[in-house]
Amino acid sequence: MITVHQVPEAFSAAECDRIVEITNAAIPSDAKLVRDQRDHNYRRAELVWLDEQPDTEWVMDRILQLVRVANRDVFDFDVTEFAESAQVATYRASAGGHFDWHSDIGEGRIASRRKLTMVVQLSEPDAYQGGALELMTGRDHITANTARGTATLFPSFMMHRVSPVTEGTRQSLTIWSHGTPFR
Numbered sequence: 001m002i003t004v005h006q007v008p009e010a011f012s013a014a015e016c017d018r019i020v021e022i023t024n025a026a027i028p029s030d031a032k033l034v035r036d037q038r039d040h041n042y043r044r045a046e047l048v049w050l051d052e053q054p055d056t057e058w059v060m061d062r063i064l065q066l067v068r069v070a071n072r073d074v075f076d077f078d079v080t081e082f083a084e085s086a087q088v089a090t091y092r093a094s095a096g097g098h099f100d101w102h103s104d105i106g107e108g109r110i111a112s113r114r115k116l117t118m119v120v121q122l123s124e125p126d127a128y129q130g131g132a133l134e135l136m137t138g139r140d141h142i143t144a145n146t147a148r149g150t151a152t153l154f155p156s157f158m159m160h161r162v163s164p165v166t167e168g169t170r171q172s173l174t175i176w177s178h179g180t181p182f183r
Ligand SMILES: O=C(O)CCC(=O)C(=O)O
Pocket: 089, 099, 104, 119, 133, 160, 161, 162, 172, 173, 174
């Protein structure tokens, strides 16, 4: 089904804390876009790739379980693998953190095979202003639940954005699952 599916408390507060600690201990790279172009007008965030961090297998195990169940019960897409590491993004108001409207499907060998995107809210909603994950479901758009630990899953072709963070810092985890390109 083509929809936005939200899973409250996909990660507990303690688990979000742990992911944030791991992220904050790592050295972030500046957000790179599909095809490696950098365009700060389009996206501004720091990225940490989870597969480069120690002791994160449990995060991947949980992701696998969440995506498997959501795909079985809701989407029923032809998803066969996770071809890219999960990433944690840090959007800071002080750095103009945001991500303009985009689809996650790109032209590259891997980006063209993205099927299902999952985003987990890692920050408390009162830790930042702005920073809403908005998804275009048709003529309207919806705003993802901001509760900490909520997972939002959607088809990777769906247009979405993170509105500018105007105060504080927002952190989120993103993972894509892959399969034969949509046809
Ligand atoms: O941080 C978010 O809520 C969304 C991130 C995103 O859209 C992406 O990494 O492609």
